[in-house]
Amino acid sequence: MNYLDFVTIDVETTGLNINENELIEVGIVKYKQGKLVDEFSKVIKPATRISDYVVNMTGITNQMAFDAQPFDEIADEIVSFIGDSLILGHNVPFDMGMLNSALIKTGKPALINETIDTLELIALLMPTLRSYKLSHLAKMFDISEENIHRAKDDALMTSNLYLKLVDMMRELSPEVANFLYYYVSLISWKLVDVLEGIFGDKLTKEEYPWILLFSKKVDEIHHQKEIPQTENKYKNIDLGDIFSLFKKDGIISQKLKTFEVRTAQIEMIEEAWQTLEDSKHTVIEAGTGIGKTFAYTIPAMYYALKHDDKVVISTKTKNLQEQIIDKDIPFIKKTLGIEFKSEMIKGRNNYVCMNKLAYLFTRIIDDKQYEDMKAILAIMMWLFESDYGDFTEIHNSLVTKFNNLLSSDSYSCLQGKCPFKTICFINRIKKRAKDAQLIVVNHALLFSDIFYSANIIPEYKHLVIDEAHTIEDIATGCFSRGINRKRLHEVAVKIVEQKILASHVLEESTLKVKFAELQIKGRELLNTNIDLFKHVETIFKHKEKENVFYKKSKKKLSVDQLSDEDQHILEKLLSEISEVVSELEHMLTEQSDYLKKNTDKIQFAFYKKLLLEIVYIKNDLEYLKIHKKNYVRWLEKAEYRNAKIFDLKAVPIEVGSSLQKYIFEDKDSVLLTSATLSVKSNFNYFLSRIGYLESNIKVQTHILSSPFDLEKNILMCVPQDSPQYADDKKYLESLAKYLERIIITTEGKALILFTSHKHMNEVYYLLKDALSNYKIPLLIQGKNMSDRNLITAFKQNIDSVLMGTDSFWEGIDVPGEALSHVIIVKLPFEVPTDPIVMARMESVASSGKSSFFEYVVPNAVVKFRQGFGRLIRNKEDRGSVIVLDKRVLSQGYGKRFLDSVIANKKFPKTIKELAELLVTWD
Numbered sequence: 014m015n016y017l018d019f020v021t022i023d024v025e026t027t028g029l030n031i032n033e034n035e036l037i038e039v040g041i042v043k044y045k046q047g048k049l050v051d052e053f054s055k056v057i058k059p060a061t062r063i064s065d066y067v068v069n070m071t072g073i074t075n076q077m078a079f080d081a082q083p084f085d086e087i088a089d090e091i092v093s094f095i096g097d098s099l100i101l102g103h104n105v106p107f108d109m110g111m112l113n114s115a116l117i118k119t120g121k122p123a124l125i126n127e128t129i130d131t132l133e134l135i136a137l138l139m140p141t142l143r144s145y146k147l148s149h150l151a152k153m154f155d156i157s158e159e160n161i162h163r164a165k166d167d168a169l170m171t172s173n174l175y176l177k178l179v180d181m182m183r184e185l186s187p188e189v190a191n192f193l194y195y196y197v198s199l200i201s202w203k204l205v206d207v208l209e210g211i212f213g214d215k216l217t218k219e220e221y222p223w224i225l226l227f228s229k230k231v232d233e234i235h236h237q238k239e240i241p242q243t244e245n246k247y248k249n250i251d252l253g254d255i256f257s258l259f260k261k262d263g264i265i266s267q268k269l270k271t272f273e274v275r276t277a278q279i280e281m282i283e284e285a286w287q288t289l290e291d292s293k294h295t296v297i298e299a300g301t302g303i304g305k306t307f308a309y310t311i312p313a314m315y316y317a318l319k320h321d322d323k324v325v326i327s328t329k330t331k332n333l334q335e336q337i338i339d340k341d342i343p344f345i346k347k348t349l350g351i352e353f354k355s356e357m358i359k360g361r362n363n364y365v366c367m368n369k370l371a372y373l374f375t376r377i378i379d380d381k382q383y384e385d386m387k388a389i390l391a392i393m394m395w396l397f398e399s400d401y402g403d404f405t406e407i408h409n410s411l412v413t414k415f416n417n418l419l420s421s422d423s424y425s426c427l428q429g430k431c432p433f434k435t436i437c438f439i440n441r442i443k444k445r446a447k448d449a450q451l452i453v454v455n456h457a458l459l460f461s462d463i464f465y466s467a468n469i470i471p472e473y474k475h476l477v478i479d480e481a482h483t484i485e486d487i488a489t490g491c492f493s494r495g496i497n498r499k500r501l502h503e504v505a506v507k508i509v510e511q512k513i514l515a516s517h518v519l520e521e522s523t524l525k526v527k528f529a530e531l532q533i534k535g536r537e538l539l540n541t542n543i544d545l546f547k548h549v550e551t552i553f554k555h556k557e558k559e560n561v562f563y564k565k566s567k568k569k570l571s572v573d574q575l576s577d578e579d580q581h582i583l584e585k586l587l588s589e590i591s592e593v594v595s596e597l598e599h600m601l602t603e604q605s606d607y608l609k610k611n612t613d614k615i616q617f618a619f620y621k622k623l624l625l626e627i628v629y630i631k632n633d634l635e636y637l638k639i640h641k642k643n644y645v646r647w648l649e650k651a652e653y654r655n656a657k658i659f660d661l662k663a664v665p666i667e668v669g670s671s672l673q674k675y676i677f678e679d680k681d682s683v684l685l686t687s688a689t690l691s692v693k694s695n696f697n698y699f700l701s702r703i704g705y706l707e708s709n710i711k712v713q714t715h716i717l718s719s720p721f722d723l724e725k726n727i728l729m730c731v732p733q734d735s736p737q738y739a740d741d742k743k744y745l746e747s748l749a750k751y752l753e754r755i756i757i758t759t760e761g762k763a764l765i766l767f768t769s770h771k772h773m774n775e776v777y778y779l780l781k782d783a784l785s786n787y788k789i790p791l792l793i794q795g796k797n798m799s800d801r802n803l804i805t806a807f808k809q810n811i812d813s814v815l816m817g818t819d820s821f822w823e824g825i826d827v828p829g830e831a832l833s834h835v836i837i838v839k840l841p842f843e844v845p846t847d848p849i850v851m852a853r854m855e856s857v858a859s860s861g862k863s864s865f866f867e868y869v870v871p872n873a874v875v876k877f878r879q880g881f882g883r884l885i886r887n888k889e890d891r892g893s894v895i896v897l898d899k900r901v902l903s904q905g906y907g908k909r910f911l912d913s914v915i916a917n918k919k920f921p922k923t924i925k926e927l928a929e930l931l932v933t934w935d
């Protein structure tokens with residue numbers, strides 16, 4: 014086959030169902046030696062009407078189709094035009110599927126020509142592209158794109174794309190070409206012929222040691238050019254130099270149109286600089302609009318340059334992490350003309366583990382999984398060039414297919430014993446981070462790195478923590494220990510199915526006996542696991558009948574809440590599992606020396622990984638089996654896409670002392686900042702939760718107010734006739750009616766924050782139809798759309814209403830008219846039956862304090878302020894916050910909520926008064 018002789022086919026159809034829909038146009042172009050030699054293009058008359066959608070997309074009208082011939086009259090012409098040519102297409106299975114289906118319906122045989130799919134080729138050669146749409150690719154490759162979605166023109170575009178891809182393949186290094194050739198041959202992909210056509214005799218049929226292809230990139234890191242040591246020109250830099258950048262006519266103002274001098278930002282710069290210079294600890298509550306990211310990043314950068322040191326910046330969200338590294342730092346470097354090294358390190362599960370890749374690659378080859386082979390080759394092609402192996406670099410289809418199987422995790426990482434440690438991405442990132450002056454991480458990584466000594470972040474003494482109000486919860490999560498059915502099941506299956514070692518190793522007779530014994534133990538683990546989680550499931554079934562759960566999506570039951578009998582059964586089953594796991598550990602350890610000598614490195618690494626998994630499970634079981642001091646244990650049931658997931662978990666009740674010991678005492682300076690840290694201008698709650706109040710470390714606190722005129726721009730209303738809360742249908746119906754009246758008055762443009770998924774869902778169904786009469790779209794979190802798409806839809810539909818809970822109290826940033834009103838349905842008190850909340854309340858009470866006033870209320874106030882803060886995101890924003898929880902007015906603690914926010918506060922007696930206020934307020 015000559016890879017430059019081909020026909021390219023494209024079809025337009027009445028829909029995407031190969032069996033049900035019909036052809037409405039076929040376009041075929043013929044190429045010889047890479048040159049266009051002939052064309053075929055015909056509109057086809059379908060038996061059914063063409064939908065408006067398809068007419069709009071293709072431009073093929075029902076009249077054009079009516080005037081055309083039916084398929085059976087042109088079928089022979091098509092078949093003869095194609096002949097026995099190689100057929101190309103962009104998603105060729107669809108085009109060929111439609112064509113063959115039409116041929117079969119007319120009593121003709123299906124075409125069995127060889128095919129090449131340009132969609133597969135592009136995914137292989139350019140796995141980092143965001144879109145594989147033909148129109149997008151045409152633009153990118155500068156291919157003429159007339160009449161998109163007309164068959165012949167699309168076929169021409171596809172042909173030109175193929176020729177461009179052939180040119181790209183000509184540029185492949187001989188090593189990569191040989192690598193592809195060997196593995197592509199295994200799965201009989203037609204790409205073999207293209208590679209042979211291009212590279213001819215240069216190809217070898219030998220298996221290519223792919224690991225060598227990573228060495229080039231790794232060598233680049235090891236031989237990175239050192240920045241020559243010159244005299245440090247920043248050694249005399251001081252605060253005055255930094256201030257001058259932020260002056261009215263300073264360099265930042267010249268380069269950033271939206272820049273304006275903000276006193277609070279200057280104050281924050283000073284505090285950040287002094288925190289670093291004086292090696293102290295500072296907490297800054299920085300109101301919206303201060304520009305706090307610049308206010309700590311620039312001092313941090315100059316400090317690192319001046320002292321030839323390192324500063325680590327930690328954020329809660331990946332969004333903020335990416336904003337700092339992709340936008341803020343490049344802007345600072347360019348504007349100030351400074352060279353410095355910065356690195357972003359994400360949680361390790363964002364990166365590919367080469368050990369897992371090697372395992373998966375071997376499995377796919379052994380199991381002859383052809384489709385997976387194409388995808389894994391695309392992953393390899395990406396990784397040969399990638400510096401980070403970060404999943405966000407590649408096309409979404411590859412991420413969803415593989416990230417669970419390939420992502421690195423500390424639990425299975427073999428560290429120094431890993432056969433791939435020299436090409437490991439985590440190790441490469443560590444190496445780069447070692448040379449960096451600013452390192453941007455997220456809280457989860459920061460804590461797990463410290464608590465579990467993962468040592469991904471290099472040694473540092475200065476730390477800035479943004480979004481600091483979240484650190485207690487994230488640190489708690491990092492300390493979480495637990496097991497679930499899937500985890501135990503997977504380990505047991507590996508043992509039972511003996512996927513640990515290759516068969517030739519198992520042939521050795523004594524080993525055969527040992528592994529047969531292991532199999533028996535593996536089965537025991539499988540069975541005990543089933544018994545344990547069956548019992549957990551039964552407990553939940555009973556409790557669900559008692560209706561004790563606040564949340565529908567994630568239900569938690571503290572072990573202490575269970576009956577004595579249930580506790581006894583649970584502990585017995587956990588002890589049994591623990592015993593089996595200990596025996597497995599012992600049996601596997603016994604074979605270790607023999608296997609080390611008699612297996613190759615990769616095999617042995619798999620075996621060690623399994624042993625490690627067993628050890629981790631054994632350790633986690635210790636936290637669940639018996640009540641550990643300062644730990645709370647619970648059972649959890651979550652439902653995800655109709656699957657029920659059961660977990661047993663244990664977390665520490667307080668993390669303040671650990672944060673102090675492992676982080677704050679260890680660092681010379683720590684700057685903690687967020688827009689919401691204080692309660693009525695007092696930081697005691699925050700400081701006590703993270704251990705500062707009890708520690709000897711001196712910490713300074715500052716409140717820097719938002720530069721926006723909040724009193725002028727926010728109307729806060731607490732109507733006095735809003736429905737009285739009750740967990741019943743009547744309340745929800747009244748609430749829906751009340752919300753309907755507000756939303757009609759505001760003409761949408763509102764974010765409604767709930768504290769309960771159950772209530773949110775029920776109100777959604779009660780409100781949906783009523784609002785649709787007013788053409789106000791109602792969007793809800795967790796139904797049919799990802800959070801990101803939901804927020805985009807909310808931004809784009811100015812009059813829409815968005816209902817959310819949990820993360821939406823703090824995870825939404827929608828400047829402008831679309832979010833002109835925030836409606837807080839209920840004060841965000843934590844769920845009182847949540848095992849962690851219960852344990853923390855008990856802990857506060859045991860120290861002689863009021864758990865309600867010292868823990869529950871301040872926690873809710875911080876969350877309330879987060880929700881409140883969704884309204885004003887920039888200088889132009891203005892609108893209302895409506896609180897439908899009358900406890901703000903009727904209860905003594907309500908004042909703490911009211912006093913914690915700045916706004917023009919009104920307390921209308923009736924909804925009518927509220928509506929008038931909303932309409933007349935200016």
Ligand code: SF4
Nearest residue numbers: 366367426427431437
């Ligand atoms: S060192 Fe750990 S993360 Fe790196 S490749 Fe090996 S197992 Fe994976």
